[in-house]
């Protein structure tokens with residue numbers, strides 16, 4: 569819900585300041601109507617129902633993948649589209665993939681979101697309303713800022729949202745922010761706000777290839793990005809998750825695994841590599857074979873670098889990593 573509108577409406581009605589928190593606590597526990605908020609006076613509940621929509625986003629569409637992954641298409645009041653995803657795992661994990669921007673201003677060649685028109689930064693309320701959309705139907709316990717957009721280009725709103733996620737049942741240690749390597753943002757994350765987890769989209773072990781795949785590398789080259797991650801690790805004492813997309817014939821050779829291992833070997837256990845099977849987009853890459861992915865992983869491990877392969881979720885509804893793009897909006 570739009571927190572500013574709520575605050576303003578409460579102030580205009582001369583309500584005590586604790587009301588905003590009361591409303592938020594109900595919303596965070598999944599309330600679907602103001603009627604449920606029984607510790608608010610009935611007249612106030614009726615007024616809020618008229619004046620403050622429960623969500624700042626309108627709901628447009630939802631798809632459900634065969635693996636239980638659910639994707640919602642939502643729209644801001646000024647017509648900007650965005651998507652959010654809920655992933656359900658057998659062990660009970662319920663993980664939200666949140667968008668920080670409508671579209672993305674960066675243009676990573678393999679990612680569908682970068683092809684869509686960039687809209688704008690989302691507000692903290694708009695980020696939280698994605699989470700509340702799913703929270704209204706079930707309990708959730710993890711969140712990753714891996715939806716549309718570059719969270720570190722909208723860090724104030726992302727940090728503000730992270731302050732409130734614990735009220736929904738999502739611990740800060742279960743919250744991760746993923747970045748292309750936007751150094752000023754990594755530096756702020758080392759010192760400011762809650763100690764959320766950090767994930768770095770690395771994707772290539774040397775600058776020339778990385779710049780080709782991710783133009784942002786021209787601005788923030790690998791060495792400098794990794795140095796910022798080491799500082800973050802020293803400050804936060806948590807491992808950095810390195811995301812590495814597996815593109816056949818592009819970045820999946822054994823020499824490239826060795827080069828990656830060199831980059832992230834020190835300090836020991838500061839980095840953990842997550843190999844991501846490529847999800848088809850219109851970009852025209854081919855994903856690496858299972859054999860190539862396994863060989864890449866063994867090579868990393870033989871050099872003392874921990875590595876896992878990401879489970880692909882929601883591919884049949886274009887809800888998987890890199891597939892979020894609102895088709896109508898791309899036109």
Ligand code: SAH
Pocket residue numbers: 676678679680713714715716717718719746747748767768769811813844845846847848849888889890891
């Ligand atoms: N802008 C941030 C947050 C988005 S996270 C970032 O890039 O980290 C989305 C993740 O999915 C990133 O690691 C991104 O590189 C990855 N990704 C993009 N396109 C993909 C694709 N087609 N298949 C699999 N992963 C992809």
